[in-house]
Amino acid sequence: MPPPPKPTEKELAELRKKKATMVNMFKNGVLVVVHTDEQAYVAEKVGARGIILGNDKRKDIDNKTYIAAASITTVKDVLGAVFLPVFVRIRQCHRAEAQMMSACGVNGIDEFEGMAATGNDLMPREAYKVPFIKGVKNLKEAFEAIHRGASMLRTACGVEEDVYKIHEAATILRTIDEEIQTIATKTDDPTLKKIKEYKESTSESLVDQVIKNKKLPVPILADGGIMKPMDAAMMMRLKADGIVASAQVFRTTEPDRRIRSLVLATAHHKDAKKLASICEAHESFGPKTRSAMATSSKILVSAPWLHENLKRVKVLDCSWYLPFLNRDPKEEFINGHIPGAQFFDIDGIKDETKHDLPHMLPSPQIFGASMDKFGITNDDHVVVYDTAGVGPSCRVFWTFRAMGHKQVSVLNGGMPAWGMHNYRTESDSPSVSPSHPSHQYTAHPIPELVCDYTQLVKNIGLLKSSAGAEGKQIVDARPNDRFTGKAPEFRPGLSSGHMPYALNVPFTDMTTPVDSKHPQVAVLKKPEEIRQIFASAGMDFYRPVITTCGSGITAAVLYVALLHAGIDEHSLALYDGSWAEYALNPHSEISKD
Structure with missing residues (x-):
């Protein structure tokens, strides 16, 4: 040369x-x-x-x-x-x-x-x-x-x-x-x-x-x-x-x-x-670990990886649908799911004291009892998936992380990706032996990953007093027309609009078809593409972030996408109640633009 x-x-x-x-x-x-x-x-x-x-x-x-x-x-x-x-x-x-x-x-x-x-x-x-x-x-x-x-x-x-x-x-x-x-x-x-x-x-x-x-x-x-x-x-x-x-x-x-x-x-x-x-x-x-990047690298797993490692992980189907869609995720699970998978009921494993709010984060006791029923231990690597590709499973991913579970991954592309490879499925619910009493699941909550209403309002006050320069950034995953107030919320009695100083990054912007031959298989975009989307919305990667949405489901898609893009999990939190809680409170300030 x-x-x-x-x-x-x-x-x-x-x-x-x-x-x-x-x-x-x-x-x-x-x-x-x-x-x-x-x-x-x-x-x-x-x-x-x-x-x-x-x-x-x-x-x-x-x-x-x-x-x-x-x-x-x-x-x-x-x-x-x-x-x-x-x-x-x-x-x-x-x-x-x-x-x-x-x-x-x-x-x-x-x-x-x-x-x-x-x-x-x-x-x-x-x-x-x-x-x-x-x-x-x-x-x-x-x-x-x-x-x-x-x-x-x-x-x-x-x-x-x-x-x-x-x-x-x-x-x-x-x-x-x-x-x-x-x-x-x-x-x-x-x-x-x-x-x-x-x-x-x-x-x-x-x-x-x-x-x-x-x-x-x-x-x-x-x-x-x-x-x-x-x-x-x-x-x-x-x-x-x-x-x-x-x-x-x-x-x-x-x-x-x-x-x-x-x-x-x-x-x-x-x-x-x-x-x-x-x-x-x-x-x-x-202290030092074998690889600090291991957690980041296992945020997502592919269908071929899961197929190869199926016997070494615990799999949960976390499918969930909006009420007006009239679909039963548990019935669909029984009709066909990944071999060995169990059904994680997002609307069932929740905080029972919040009757007016859907699927709030369960208490450590409720979560631990559910894991015992699934036969899942603290050391298990759990893989979560859904029928959307990248959707409700992210909520369950965040739930595991909030409970201190270290090894949890999202199946990128979900059930559609599994089907794309023509991998075997099975029907009916698998029989599971609960964890041995001496190995009962013990949750170790990480409160920093969860934002409640009081914390959110305090943060909004900080954003307002500094013209957005201080405080955690709020990023809303809802569609833009609901965010701006141009379209109504589908939940009766809730105003549309957004929190003051919130940014809007619709969760649908996070995914893309896996290829032209399989447009039905939605996977997360590449890290650099995700970073560009958030940057275009005005998000500063050097500042902490609170993700929010309608009821805490799609906010988790942003949460997982940001982790995939390389942001430190210590800089992230998810507002559990999201718009369903915020807009329901008469004292909440709502912006529309």
């Missing part, structure tokens, strides 16, 4: 200027190493300045592991998921790989020392339109990297990506700074000899510039498996210009909050009081 055409001196000067403008935006900021588009989105929403797409581990013909650049599919997925600059790690000096990634639209290249070098280091980096990052260990390597076209440097801490090497990173930063101060202040023979060697191997002007300014002319990032705010602050105090956050953060609980603590510590590294507060908050985060 031929290299890019050699630019003229004028074009080179313009390219250097553009690259310098980009890399300077990373000063006092955090770039996060990621491996998936979901991780990239998490990093973006908590304030990262950029993304570094890490390498892949693959198997060769002899089943030996080797490291390679991320696949083109992954590169495109990440580029489509975020608006941040995206760098991708490639093999050192690999011209074809650099050109290919540049052609894919990446914003920069990181030549990673952990991936085998290919050939000599004569790659014309300055001719590329994107900046290059190079890892260095001392001033000599820094001079050489800059001389050969690197626009940004980072500490090179070995061949293993994201390994915790804080001491090594700190040593590199100290070494480079000490070497700079030496050549800038000393005039003894050994120092002059060293300066001469630097100039002969790179360029006089570059070395003179560093001596004059007592610092490198390009940013240098601290990289070495950084995951703790105090480590980030230390690196900044050692004159790093920014931080590279380790991808290992995604193997912990609450990766978004951990990245946010790195962002804050990097920005406030000189403020000891703020640092103490940031570190204290960081210490409160949960």
Whole structure:
């Protein structure tokens, strides 16, 4: 593959200027190493300045592991998921790989020392339109990297990506700074000899510039498996210009909050009081788990996945219909359902004390008793589905989450997707042995996921007093004509309209036909499409959200869609009573527009 055409001196000067403008935006900021588009989105929403797409581990013909650049599919997925600059790690000096990634639209290249070098280091980096990052260990390597076209440097801490090497990173930063101060202040023979060697191997002007300014002319990032705010602050105090956050953060609980603590510590590294507060908050985060992204990745499962894992999960049919449709979901369940499934009656498993409101969240005791009848334990992976594709099952998904159940997934496409693959169904209700008495289901409610009327009204007051700038955002899933008050509510006696400062994202906007041959199979749209829909409605992904609808069913579709799009569940709540409760209260303020 031929290299890019050699630019003229004028074009080179313009390219250097553009690259310098980009890399300077990373000063006092955090770039996060990621491996998936979901991780990239998490990093973006908590304030990262950029993304570094890490390498892949693959198997060769002899089943030996080797490291390679991320696949083109992954590169495109990440580029489509975020608006941040995206760098991708490639093999050192690999011209074809650099050109290919540049052609894919990446914003920069990181030549990673952990991936085998290919050939000599004569790659014309300055001719590329994107900046290059190079890892260095001392001033000599820094001079050489800059001389050969690197626009940004980072500490090179070995061949293993994201390994915790804080001491090594700190040593590199100290070494480079000490070497700079030496050549800038000393005039003894050994120092002059060293300066001469630097100039002969790179360029006089570059070395003179560093001596004059007592610092490198390009940013240098601290990289070495950084995951703790105090480590980030230390690196900044050692004159790093920014931080590279380790991808290992995604193997912990609450990766978004951990990245946010790195962002804050990097920005406030000189403020000891703020640092103490940031570190204290960081210490409160949960313990490491095998994969913090596992929950996110299992929000949705496909029909083929469920078919393959049917014996390892518990399945619930959660179909539900509006009263005026005159359909009986339980009768339809008996006539045909996924093998082994049981029927979750949304109108039956509810709070019995709220007689004037439909299917309110059941108490922990009622929910636990229902799980015992189903033979479901706290450790079971539960898959919920419905006949709509993505609908009432989301309500039951949220119910499980609100009760603290960790492993619950929605069958994307529901019963229509199962039928599309011609998988077997069965009739009649399955016989289930209740959980053994010593393993009775115990709910562990998460109240933060549930919003009640009092909390909602208080939040509306906060929105009103700040002209919408403060408080949780309210997003309504009802059709636009009911939201604006142009069409009546189907529940007798209820006014249409909406809550003050609420946004409208109809739940029907969340789904799309699985393909042109199966228009009846509705599945959730891709994360980037969902994010665009919410953004177009005016929603800010950096602020918490309350979802609402007519009676708490389709609000859960938005809830699941937002999780699918990468929003942190700690930022979400569902208003259980929804419009059925809000509009029924004579003290509620109703807007129409």
